[in-house]
Amino acid sequence: MSTTESSTESRARGKAPAGERVADWADGRLGIYSLAKANMRKIFPDHWSFMLGEVCLYSFIIIILTGVYLTLFFHPSMNEVEYHGSYVPLQGQLMSEAFNSTMHISFDVRGGLLIRQIHHWAALIFLAGMFVHMMRVFFTGAFRKPREVNWLFGFLLFVLGMFTGFTGYSLPDDLLSGTGVRFMEGAILSVPIVGTYLSFFLFGGEFPGGDFVARFYSIHILLLPGIMLGLVVGHLILVFYHKHTQFAGPGKSNNNVVGMPLLPVYMAKAGGFFFLVFGVIAAISAIATINPIWSMGPYRPDQVSTGAQPDWYMGFSEGLIRVMPGWEIDFWGHTLVLGVFIPLIIFPLVLVAIAVYPFIESWVTGDKREHHILDRPRNAPTRTAFGVAWITWYMVLLIGGGNDLWATHFHLSINAITWFVRIAFFVAPVIAFVVTKRICLGLQRRDREKVLHGRETGIIKRLPHGEFIEVHEPLSQDALHTLTAHEQYKPAEIGPTVDENGVERKVKGSEKLRAKLSEAYFGEESQIPKPTVEEYKEITSGHGHH
Amino acid sequence: MKKLSARRRHPAAALVVLLLALVFSGGLYALFAPADQAKADETAQSLAIEEGKKLYAVGCASCHGTGGQGTSDGPSLVGVGAAAVDFQVATGRMPAQQPGAQVPKKKNIYSQAEIDQLAAFIASLGAGPSVPTEAEYGPEGADIAKGGELFRTNCAQCHNFTGKGGALTHGKFAPSLEGVDPKHIYEAMQTGPQNMPSFPDATLSEQNKKDIIAYLHAVNGDETVSNGGLELGGLGPVSEGLFAWIFGLGALIAVAVWVAARTAKAKKS
Numbered sequence A: 001m002s003t004t005e006s007s008t009e010s011r012a013r014g015k016a017p018a019g020e021r022v023a024d025w026a027d028g029r030l031g032i033y034s035l036a037k038a039n040m041r042k043i044f045p046d047h048w049s050f051m052l053g054e055v056c057l058y059s060f061i062i063i064i065l066t067g068v069y070l071t072l073f074f075h076p077s078m079n080e081v082e083y084h085g086s087y088v089p090l091q092g093q094l095m096s097e098a099f100n101s102t103m104h105i106s107f108d109v110r111g112g113l114l115i116r117q118i119h120h121w122a123a124l125i126f127l128a129g130m131f132v133h134m135m136r137v138f139f140t141g142a143f144r145k146p147r148e149v150n151w152l153f154g155f156l157l158f159v160l161g162m163f164t165g166f167t168g169y170s171l172p173d174d175l176l177s178g179t180g181v182r183f184m185e186g187a188i189l190s191v192p193i194v195g196t197y198l199s200f201f202l203f204g205g206e207f208p209g210g211d212f213v214a215r216f217y218s219i220h221i222l223l224l225p226g227i228m229l230g231l232v233v234g235h236l237i238l239v240f241y242h243k244h245t246q247f248a249g250p251g252k253s254n255n256n257v258v259g260m261p262l263l264p265v266y267m268a269k270a271g272g273f274f275f276l277v278f279g280v281i282a283a284i285s286a287i288a289t290i291n292p293i294w295s296m297g298p299y300r301p302d303q304v305s306t307g308a309q310p311d312w313y314m315g316f317s318e319g320l321i322r323v324m325p326g327w328e329i330d331f332w333g334h335t336l337v338l339g340v341f342i343p344l345i346i347f348p349l350v351l352v353a354i355a356v357y358p359f360i361e362s363w364v365t366g367d368k369r370e371h372h373i374l375d376r377p378r379n380a381p382t383r384t385a386f387g388v389a390w391i392t393w394y395m396v397l398l399i400g401g402g403n404d405l406w407a408t409h410f411h412l413s414i415n416a417i418t419w420f421v422r423i424a425f426f427v428a429p430v431i432a433f434v435v436t437k438r439i440c441l442g443l444q445r446r447d448r449e450k451v452l453h454g455r456e457t458g459i460i461k462r463l464p465h466g467e468f469i470e471v472h473e474p475l476s477q478d479a480l481h482t483l484t485a486h487e488q489y490k491p492a493e494i495g496p497t498v499d500e501n502g503v504e505r506k507v508k509g510s511e512k513l514r515a516k517l518s519e520a521y522f523g524e525e526s527q528i529p530k531p532t533v534e535e536y537k538e539i540t541s542g543h544g545h546h
Numbered sequence B: 001m002k003k004l005s006a007r008r009r010h011p012a013a014a015l016v017v018l019l020l021a022l023v024f025s026g027g028l029y030a031l032f033a034p035a036d037q038a039k040a041d042e043t044a045q046s047l048a049i050e051e052g053k054k055l056y057a058v059g060c061a062s063c064h065g066t067g068g069q070g071t072s073d074g075p076s077l078v079g080v081g082a083a084a085v086d087f088q089v090a091t092g093r094m095p096a097q098q099p100g101a102q103v104p105k106k107k108n109i110y111s112q113a114e115i116d117q118l119a120a121f122i123a124s125l126g127a128g129p130s131v132p133t134e135a136e137y138g139p140e141g142a143d144i145a146k147g148g149e150l151f152r153t154n155c156a157q158c159h160n161f162t163g164k165g166g167a168l169t170h171g172k173f174a175p176s177l178e179g180v181d182p183k184h185i186y187e188a189m190q191t192g193p194q195n196m197p198s199f200p201d202a203t204l205s206e207q208n209k210k211d212i213i214a215y216l217h218a219v220n221g222d223e224t225v226s227n228g229g230l231e232l233g234g235l236g237p238v239s240e241g242l243f244a245w246i247f248g249l250g251a252l253i254a255v256a257v258w259v260a261a262r263t264a265k266a267k268k269s
Helices: A004-012 A018-030 A032-037 A048-071 A097-108 A112-139 A147-172 A174-187 A195-203 A213-242 A260-287 A312-321 A339-355 A357-365 A383-400 A403-409 A416-455 A477-484 A509-524 A533-540 B002-006 B014-033 B036-059 B081-090 B113-126 B144-154 B182-192 B206-220 B239-262
Strands: A078-080 A095-098 A329-331 A335-338 A455-462 A468-473
Touching: A004 B081, A004 B239, A048 A112, A048 A213, A048 A260, A048 B002, A048 B239, A078 A097, A078 A329, A095 A097, A097 A112, A112 A147, A112 A260, A112 A312, A112 A383, A147 A213, A147 A312, A147 A357, A174 A195, A174 A339, A195 A213, A260 B239, A312 A339, A312 A383, A312 A403, A312 A416, A312 B014, A312 B239, A339 A357, A339 A383, A357 A383, A357 A509, A383 A403, A383 A416, A403 A416, A416 A533, B014 B144, B036 B113, B081 B113, B081 B182, B144 B206, B182 B206
Parallel strands: none
Antiparallel strands: A078 A095, A329 A335, A455 A468
16 A cells, blocks of 8 residues: 555565565555554553453453354254263263263263363353453443443443353253253243243243254354354454543543553463463363263253252342242233242343443533543442442342352251342342442542541651651652542532523423432532642641641 | 878968969970070060160150150151161261251261161051161162162252252251262151151152162262362352352452563663
8 A cells, every 4th residue: 555665665675575575465455554553552551450351352262262162063953862972870861962962072072071161161251251340340430431332332242141151051951951941931931911922932832842952052153142243343443442441640641541552562461361361261171060961961841950040140030030929910810920020020120220320320420521541439439339239239139049059058048048138139239338338438538638648657756745646658749649630520500590581490300300319429428528739738838737 | 192282281382383383384385386596586676676765765755755656846756667767866867966947967876786776666666667778779780870860850859960959948958968878868768857758669669769879879979970070069050150250250360460460661761
């Protein structure tokens, strides 16, 4: 493209090196020079928490690679066959071809079990990584403008990841996953009016039928990962486009990014990190077994085992069902199974609660500016408290999902745990909210104290007249900047209710609500005013004691 | 003769005649009674029952009543059979330490001989299942795969896929079957201890029980190999999830911190 002149020049001096000629060839067709020029020096800030997304990306790649290997040997069919593989305790048992081929992968394919375990462990870690990555973004306020869309991309990835995981977990058609599919069928059946039709549509007739493994297979290996791959690409393009956020600090502003360039530093780091992630997951897969389907046996609708739980990311839905009272009402000759239907309704609401939060916050603050500097969680107490409350909610449901194991391992009554979860479902998030907010305010006070009075050195000095004082060491300019760089909002006011002609205008309900919420967010009760320059000067000019 | 007739009115005469008659009839009995062997057994059995009764009076009677008839603190033991006693006492569950949702197993303080005596006493109260023999619970002629199918159909809903145990309502639980003596598994199926339903031979035949025991030995025995590495308790996705979070994500975060801490130094120019 832009290099025709230079290449003729180099030809005049003799043949250009092979590498240069290949690069020229590629540039003429792909435009790599301008692409590289724009992106090679792209700066990324350094912080360990910015690498959580990378953990997810790499485990996703590992899942795809191992998944491809598994498809080479897996038969997504529910035809009944008799087992004659290497595992003795299942000899001669009837099972679906799906289960049989998974047994074959586990015992008779070279490296099959290791790859299966890598695939499954990587899936658990992928979801856990996304959870933590999402919480990092949440608590630092990285979802604010311009990154709201990317927040939603990430959220969708998490939800799709859950369902991809669930469909994959169901494929081996073992007794554990079959119970999970049965659970799902029950939830679908509880939908009023259309539940039965939906279930028959999904399973091609009465459960379990002979279709669902093949259908879940298409969904698991094609539909959902395809959408996810697209979202991942979009997610990364947006990260490039928005540039990465950074924590406040000297030299860091809303208009710059301080860090290391993509090439060579980040390419080396990220490339190396991929192999570290692969190594850790492979090591775990070599050490610990996951989903040992040979212990569980093939699925049969007339069998069930205790301790039948989904993988962790679906655990909260299990909790919702386990703790819900078994309500049922009879409505005009139709049975409404509220004990299952209500959890089915709450299930998406739990997820949506965290997904919509950024939009609620931006509406309350009314802030339309771009934000590239991250908040320290303590400096946004209401947001932090909301996030902790949500995590608490989620964890309470996870406890409910594993209530039987809590009962056996802590020698408790399962009924007591169920009641604890029922009450904590409503109470624990509120307590978590209040406690977190108080802790954040306490930390803000501490920061204020540190800025104004310096760091406590622990050195006790005795003055000539006998008084003991502790020596406080003033903070450095850098530290002072970091502690005071955040911006504090003022609560929004409703504004004049009378226009210039003295005519009273109607105040909308939404305006009042917003003012109220804003007061709750940024009122006197919700933030500690950060020290002003005057205060700092006053205190450091020698008038005050500390 | 005179001497004899002179003493026939002696006050002790009746007693002497009685003694002679007893000796005579006893002698006749000794001559015509059934074989010696059986007689010796009968004595040992009654001795065992006698000894068992003493043990029972010390260890069991306070809850189950002096005659095994049961009280408000413990059920009647009439008809539970020797198998139930052998299971409950040999696994240390009985005598119970304290009342509760379920009596857990603990260290057994009775010798096998004492347990047999107790069992003999309880068996004497009413007919019940007897202690199985090695031929009944041993591994010969067992079909492991069939046992697995039976286990998943009848046992797994409380005891988990491979007998790792599980929770029941109100603090009750199905215990882990790891390291349980095959004899005791057989007895538990036969008698249905505590919260467990019983599976008499009409429900699960002798062969079925043998198969189940062989399956448990294969998947949850001392020589069982975990094919995929650490089995994390064999409890399924909850322990796997916990492991993925703590060791999987934990290790990756540690690695991320390590990588982030090692960065290229900006060139001073």
